[in-house]
Amino acid sequence: MKVTAAVVDELGGPFRVEELELDEPGPGEALVKIVASGICHTDEITRHGDLPMPFPCVLGHEGAGVVEAVGDGVTAVRPGDHVVIGWPSCGACRNCRDGEPRYCARLGEALCGGGRLLGPRAGEPALRRPGGTPVHSHFFGQSSFSTYALTWADALVVVPRDAPLELLGPLACGISTGAGAVLNTLKPRLGSSLVVYGVGAVGLAAVMAARLSPATKIIAVDRHPSRLALAEEFGATHTIDVSESVSGVGSGGGVDPVAEVHRICGGPADYALECTGVISVVRQAADSVGMLGTCVLIGGAPAGAEFGLDHLTTLWGKRIIGTLGGSGRSEPLIGTLVELHRQGRFPFDRLVRFYDLADIGRALDDSHRGDVLKPVLRMNH
Ligand SMILES: NC(=O)c1ccc[n+]([C@@H]2O[C@H](COP(=O)([O-])OP(=O)(O)OC[C@H]3O[C@@H](n4cnc5c(N)ncnc54)[C@H](O)[C@@H]3O)[C@@H](O)[C@H]2O)c1
Numbered sequence: 001m002k003v004t005a006a007v008v009d010e011l012g013g014p015f016r017v018e019e020l021e022l023d024e025p026g027p028g029e030a031l032v033k034i035v036a037s038g039i040c041h042t043d044e045i046t047r048h049g050d051l052p053m054p055f056p057c058v059l060g061h062e063g064a065g066v067v068e069a070v071g072d073g074v075t076a077v078r079p080g081d082h083v084v085i086g087w088p089s090c091g092a093c094r095n096c097r098d099g100e101p102r103y104c105a106r107l108g109e110a111l112c113g114g115g116r117l118l119g120p121r122a123g124e125p126a127l128r129r130p131g132g133t134p135v136h137s138h139f140f141g142q143s144s145f146s147t148y149a150l151t152w153a154d155a156l157v158v159v160p161r162d163a164p165l166e167l168l169g170p171l172a173c174g175i176s177t178g179a180g181a182v183l184n185t186l187k188p189r190l191g192s193s194l195v196v197y198g199v200g201a202v203g204l205a206a207v208m209a210a211r212l213s214p215a216t217k218i219i220a221v222d223r224h225p226s227r228l229a230l231a232e233e234f235g236a237t238h239t240i241d242v243s244e245s246v247s248g249v250g251s252g253g254g255v256d257p258v259a260e261v262h263r264i265c266g267g268p269a270d271y272a273l274e275c276t277g278v279i280s281v282v283r284q285a286a287d288s289v290g291m292l293g294t295c296v297l298i299g300g301a302p303a304g305a306e307f308g309l310d311h312l313t314t315l316w317g318k319r320i321i322g323t324l325g326g327s328g329r330s331e332p333l334i335g336t337l338v339e340l341h342r343q344g345r346f347p348f349d350r351l352v353r354f355y356d357l358a359d360i361g362r363a364l365d366d367s368h369r370g371d372v373l374k375p376v377l378r379m380n381h
């Protein structure tokens with residue numbers, strides 16, 4: 001079938017909206033009519049080569065839409081179901097069988113292999129140019145910067161018909177990642193302190209989730225005062241502006257965020273979340289927690305990036321853990337966030353600004369300038 005999609009032809013190349021051919025669903029697959037797709041920072045780092053997605057390709061991994069058709073043997077979803085496209089996984093490796101599909105052993109292929117992970121046509125891209133040249137598909141199992149996406153049916157998360165579908169795509173990645181890091185990974189204990197480095201879309205989702213927990217100190221660190229103001233609205237009890245600090249964009253001097261965290265908490269914090277993707281901030285986040293503290297690494301840094309830690313203080317029972325997509329399974333996390341949003345307890349809609357697919361370039365520019373937290377592309381069928 002014909003679809004309209006934003007194609008990236010080469011490393012660092014622009015997004016070009018064009019017409020492509022998409023395969024019909026085969027066994028185990030579902031065709032999703034995309035209503036809207038969020039843009040995540042990870043789409044951008046992939047365009048610049050930090051994830052090994054082959055070019056030309058269609059990116060996009062925060063898709064929400066309506067099931068249009070299903071292939072043979074699909075029972076999980078039916079045409080007409082409203083869905084968020086969840087995390088892809090093989091379902092057969094040890095981690096998948098142990099209930100940890102987020103850490104599927106075939107993760108690399110599943111996220112950026114450039115074609116189907118499973119089924120009789122495994123490895124094959126599902127998109128073609130009108131002349132027949134293949135275009136790589138299935139980025140995070142979806143390639144949702146397109147009017148339609150071919151997905152593995154078991155990855156879909158069905159959402160209630162009355163939920164605001166065009167808002168829900170970001171629950172496939174950015175928003176769930178920040179919230180899941182708090183709700184699935186940290187599970188803050190009573191009266192604890194938590195610091196979020198970088199309050200973009202991911203960090204603000206973490207702040208919103210922390211407010212739903214019994215943590216009593218929620219500290220937001222960023223270099224944009226407007227984002228810190230938002231963090232306060234969403235539940236931050238303290239903010240640290242690093243726009244003038246050594247690590248920020250400023251000219252040196254100014255605030256040392258680690259010292260500030262220790263001052264606010266009267267010692268180290270219990271939990272830190274690194275949501276900037278800036279490698280020097282990893283050390284700050286790790287140094288912000290002390291004995292038995294936990295530092296969660298979320299930000300996506302350039303390929304090959306490394307970091308250092310203080311050896312002695314890390315031995316003090318400190319845990320440094322990486323997380324993907326908010327950990328846990330997609331279905332309970334997305335389902336819970338949809339319901340919390342409906343109840344007004346998780347107002348992530350305030351981060352969203354809508355654009356047409358054709359305006360993807362403007363959406364990215366606005367996002368780079370920090371004018372918009374979570375751009376979402378509407379497909380306008
Ligand atoms: N692990 C995962 O599964 C996963 C999922 C989604 C996104 N990510 C990654 O998470 C990161 C955050 O994503 P986002 O969409 O919120 O991006 P974003 O660009 O909106 O947010 C990053 C924030 O960090 C702030 N920042 C930059 N330098 C800083 C510094 N030195 N100190 C404090 N704050 C600083 C920025 O001002 C910005 O507000 C990205 O690196 C993204 O690739 C990871």
Ligand SMILES: [Zn+2]
Pocket residue numbers: 089090091092093094095096101103104105106
């Ligand atoms: Zn697996």
Ligand SMILES: [Zn+2]
Pocket residue numbers: 040041042043061173174
């Ligand atoms: Zn993402």
